[in-house]
Amino acid sequence: MSTQSIPPSTRAVRAIEEASIAPAPSPLKVVLRVASTVWSNGKARIGIIILGLMILIAVFAPLLAPYGARQNGFDRSADASAAHWLGTTAAGEDVLSQLIWGAQISIFVGLVAGLLSTVIAVLVGLSWGYVRGFGADVINFIVNLFLVIPGLPLMIVIAAYLSGGGIGMIIVVVVITGWAWGARVLRSQTQSLRSRDFVTAAVFSGERPFRIVFREILPNMTSLIVGNFFGAATAAILAEAGLEYLGLGDTTVVSWGTMLFWAQNSNALLTGQWALLFAPGLCIALLATSLTLINFGVDGISNPRLREGSKR
Amino acid sequence: MTALLEITDLSVDYGEGAGSTHAVNHVSFTLQHGEFVGLVGESGSGKSTLGFAVTGLSKPPAHVVGGSILLDGVDIASLSSADLREQRHGGIAMVLQSGMNALNPVRSIRNHFVDIFRAHGHIDRADWNSRAEELVAKVELPSSVLDRYPGELSGGMRQRVSIALALSLEPKLMVFDEPTTALDVLVQHAVMDTIIELQKKENFTALLISHDLGIVLESAQRVLVMHEGEIVEDAPSRQILESPRDDYTKMLLSHYADPRADVVELPGFEKRVASVSSRTRQKDQKAIVVDHVSKVYPAPRRGEPQVTAVDDVSFTLEPGQSLALVGASGSGKSTLAKLITAVEKPSAGSVRFGDLDVGSLRRGQFRQLHRDVQMVFQDPYAALNPLHTVEYTLTRPVVNFTGLKGLDARRRVLELLDTVGLSPVEEFAAKLPHQLSGGQRQRVVIARALASNPQVIIADEPVSMLDVSLRAGVLALLEDLREQWGVSLLYITHDLLSARVVTDNIMVLNGGRVVERGNTAEVLRNPSDEYTIRLLDAIPNPGRRDVA
Numbered sequence: 001m002s003t004q005s006i007p008p009s010t011r012a013v014r015a016i017e018e019a020s021i022a023p024a025p026s027p028l029k030v031v032l033r034v035a036s037t038v039w040s041n042g043k044a045r046i047g048i049i050i051l052g053l054m055i056l057i058a059v060f061a062p063l064l065a066p067y068g069a070r071q072n073g074f075d076r077s078a079d080a081s082a083a084h085w086l087g088t089t090a091a092g093e094d095v096l097s098q099l100i101w102g103a104q105i106s107i108f109v110g111l112v113a114g115l116l117s118t119v120i121a122v123l124v125g126l127s128w129g130y131v132r133g134f135g136a137d138v139i140n141f142i143v144n145l146f147l148v149i150p151g152l153p154l155m156i157v158i159a160a161y162l163s164g165g166g167i168g169m170i171i172v173v174v175v176i177t178g179w180a181w182g183a184r185v186l187r188s189q190t191q192s193l194r195s196r197d198f199v200t201a202a203v204f205s206g207e208r209p210f211r212i213v214f215r216e217i218l219p220n221m222t223s224l225i226v227g228n229f230f231g232a233a234t235a236a237i238l239a240e241a242g243l244e245y246l247g248l249g250d251t252t253v254v255s256w257g258t259m260l261f262w263a264q265n266s267n268a269l270l271t272g273q274w275a276l277l278f279a280p281g282l283c284i285a286l287l288a289t290s291l292t293l294i295n296f297g298v299d300g301i302s303n304p305r306l307r308e309g310s311k312r
Numbered sequence: 313m314t315a316l317l318e319i320t321d322l323s324v325d326y327g328e329g330a331g332s333t334h335a336v337n338h339v340s341f342t343l344q345h346g347e348f349v350g351l352v353g354e355s356g357s358g359k360s361t362l363g364f365a366v367t368g369l370s371k372p373p374a375h376v377v378g379g380s381i382l383l384d385g386v387d388i389a390s391l392s393s394a395d396l397r398e399q400r401h402g403g404i405a406m407v408l409q410s411g412m413n414a415l416n417p418v419r420s421i422r423n424h425f426v427d428i429f430r431a432h433g434h435i436d437r438a439d440w441n442s443r444a445e446e447l448v449a450k451v452e453l454p455s456s457v458l459d460r461y462p463g464e465l466s467g468g469m470r471q472r473v474s475i476a477l478a479l480s481l482e483p484k485l486m487v488f489d490e491p492t493t494a495l496d497v498l499v500q501h502a503v504m505d506t507i508i509e510l511q512k513k514e515n516f517t518a519l520l521i522s523h524d525l526g527i528v529l530e531s532a533q534r535v536l537v538m539h540e541g542e543i544v545e546d547a548p549s550r551q552i553l554e555s556p557r558d559d560y561t562k563m564l565l566s567h568y569a570d571p572r573a574d575v576v577e578l579p580g581f582e583k584r585v586a587s588v589s590s591r592t593r594q595k596d597q598k599a600i601v602v603d604h605v606s607k608v609y610p611a612p613r614r615g616e617p618q619v620t621a622v623d624d625v626s627f628t629l630e631p632g633q634s635l636a637l638v639g640a641s642g643s644g645k646s647t648l649a650k651l652i653t654a655v656e657k658p659s660a661g662s663v664r665f666g667d668l669d670v671g672s673l674r675r676g677q678f679r680q681l682h683r684d685v686q687m688v689f690q691d692p693y694a695a696l697n698p699l700h701t702v703e704y705t706l707t708r709p710v711v712n713f714t715g716l717k718g719l720d721a722r723r724r725v726l727e728l729l730d731t732v733g734l735s736p737v738e739e740f741a742a743k744l745p746h747q748l749s750g751g752q753r754q755r756v757v758i759a760r761a762l763a764s765n766p767q768v769i770i771a772d773e774p775v776s777m778l779d780v781s782l783r784a785g786v787l788a789l790l791e792d793l794r795e796q797w798g799v800s801l802l803y804i805t806h807d808l809l810s811a812r813v814v815t816d817n818i819m820v821l822n823g824g825r826v827v828e829r830g831n832t833a834e835v836l837r838n839p840s841d842e843y844t845i846r847l848l849d850a851i852p853n854p855g856r857r858d859v860a
Contacts, residue, residue, distance in 0.1 A: 204653070
């Protein structure tokens with residue numbers, strides 16, 4: 001087998017000793033290269049730093065927060081002071097501590113729900129884009145169904161139905177209502193990539209459809225998928241805050257959304273407690289912004305030429 | 313008489329600082345009134361950058377770093393963008409390579425003219441229609457095209473429209489940047505004729521930028537040859553043709569030959585006469601038999617007739633044979649390649665490879681066919697996945713078809729790279745496609761096609777996207793592989809010269825039908841079909857201007 005399948009006319013290579021043949025580059029190197037690409041973009045670096053800080057704050061909340069999240073008994077609705085930098089809530093809790101503890105929920109929900117809806121969008125979108133015929137029509141029908149149902153009412157209905165489920169319930173609701181749009185975007189990109197010569201060439205190389213979709217087509221959509229992830233995470237963070245603000249989540253959990261819910265309930269704006277409303281709102285906005293900034297750097301992954309251009 | 317355009321010591325850089333690239337390097341030349349000058353260079357020579365700088369259209373990161381561009385004594389580089397726009401009337405106009413895509417698809421052709429007339433106000437509103445009709449007549453189009461939309465016109469017609477639009481401001485200088493490169497051979501010939509006629513009649517100064525020395529020599533009076541940002545030769549066309557001084561010009565000229573000649577010589581293909589040399593045959597090699605095959609596509613729109621891409625074609629590709637399939641675009645030659653490789657299924661007739669009925673293969677059975685029938689794609693920039701290294705690209709077919717694994721597979725990949733002349737092999741294996749030149753990419757594509765040790769290679773215009781100087785190398789490689797491995801070659805092209813040097817037999821397709829077939833040298837020397845003669849006449853011939 002081996003002697004037959006190796007054709008003639010190779011002078012130089014025969015001379016190469018087996019030992020000198022180095023193995024192919026490892027996947028770890030590829031990941032490092034991708035990471036340095038994203039980092040080399042100024043905007044993305046700012047985004048990563050902000051996101052990193054927020055994650056650190058969330059992780060080390062027990063050390064950073066001056067008080068417990070639900071620890072009350074302080075002066076009610078107090079203004080900012082040395083003891084309470086951002087004042088206290090109407091229930092007599094420390095706002096700064098709540099803000100720090102609340103980061104845990106918002107970031108967790110954002111990342112997990114974003115990841116789950118992206119995974120579903122990738123699986124559905126890519127296979128939908130590559131297959132033709134009846135299978136594609138079936139997927140088309142299901143995705144369209146999820147796209148035409150208005151998101152917020154559906155979210156509220158599902159949340160009300162699953163009431164009392166806590167964070168897990170919120171993640172499920174966000175994922176169910178959030179994957180369809182990403183699937184459609186990825187499907188159209190798959191369809192345009194499918195007709196490229198290098199995909200036809202992969203067929204000629206004897207590749208199976210599964211491998212063509214996930215090794216040839218998918219890497220070319222990295223920026224779109226990562227972009228979709230950050231978009232979905234942003235939407236999840238906003239949806240989580242929205243649902244909790246409406247009181248549909250577990251209102252005893254401290255998150256930025258429930259902080260807004262309680263601030264609204266206690267008419268914080270009328271009593272001049274701006275920090276109670278603005279601090280969680282700003283945090284949500286900042287988190288969403290950091291994710292968007294990272295997306296700028298992600299663009300360089302799919303397009304090597306863009307990357308070299310940025311170095312010049 | 314003073315010169316119309318005087319360029320002195322012009323330099324254009326891409327980017328700034330240490331990492332910048334000098335695209336145009338201290339270039340000086342002048343254009344006299346009414347002159348037709350050609351600017352020739354291969355990709356990356358800076359010819360288009362120069363063209364854009366002359367018209368004041370340089371876009372960042374390109375910027376002029378030194379020298380002056382004087383048009384009638386006014387320095388264009390110093391003009392503000394508002395002044396520059398004023399100057400467009402009666403100044404410089406440019407026709408782009410993709411000029412046919414520069415038309416707005418939702419506005420009629422008439423509206424395109426009206427936009428220009430309105431912006432410059434140089435023509436009375438009452439005369440707009442007559443002026444527009446006059447302009448399209450100049451580029452040999454009927455006035456009915458004014459009410460059409462760009463999507464309804466062919467590529468050649470659209471390029472004519474963009475020339476007419478450029479003419480509407482009565483420019484003194486017209487810059488044509490590869491005006492016919494994106495067009496079909498026959499159309500290209502016709503559009504160039506229009507440009508040459510137009511220049512004689514209107515007497516504007518023309519600067520024709522092209523990679524094709526043949527086109528430039530047959531149209532321009534004087535030729536500037538550009539190489540790596542510098543003008544290496546500036547001489548009248550006849551002198552360039554008969555006694556070129558610069559080595560680079562000589563090298564470019566050496567790649568032109570008349571396919572009708574008795575003996576065709578190209579670098580790498582010395583003294584190739586019409587003979588089938590004895591070649592090593594692989595054991596059990598099978599023939600491709602195409603038997604009365606037709607391919608009909610459904611009508612593009614309701615009420616229109618069906619499109620017959622391939623019409624009752626039969627031929628046999630014998631083991632070790634090389635067959636050229638030539639024709640203009642739309643002649644069905646690429647569809648035929650798709651039918652043979654099972655990408656498309658025939659509407660009638662059958663394609664057989666040995667015992668295998670290609671037309672009835674299902675997706676899961678493609679491997680059976682692709683083990684022996686491989687393809688080299690037209691565009692090396694699109695045929696390689698930009699994110700995979702050369703090694704990955706070549707390893708996949710090796711693993712899939714030969715069953716080699718690990719170090720064995722890697723050794724085979726390095727052998728393939730050596731076979732196609734990419735050494736040092738280790739270095740090339742680790743590269744990504746964007747780090748390779750067009751010629752190197754095409755070699756990788758060929759290496760991939762060889763990975764399964766195939767019996768047949770189908771090459772679809774393998775050199776049409778490459779620079780002239782790289783073409784001969786890739787063609788010589790295909791020819792070597794055929795002689796050494798006994799691979800049969802189906803060579804699809806519109807370029808009769810390359811068909812002459814790499815193939816033994818030829819088939820000329822027109823409208824999906826075979827109009828002529830036979831020994832390549834004999835058919836090209838004594839063509840009998842009118843279509844073949846037209847194709848031969850459309851080849852840029854450096855001597856044509858002298859004859860005319």
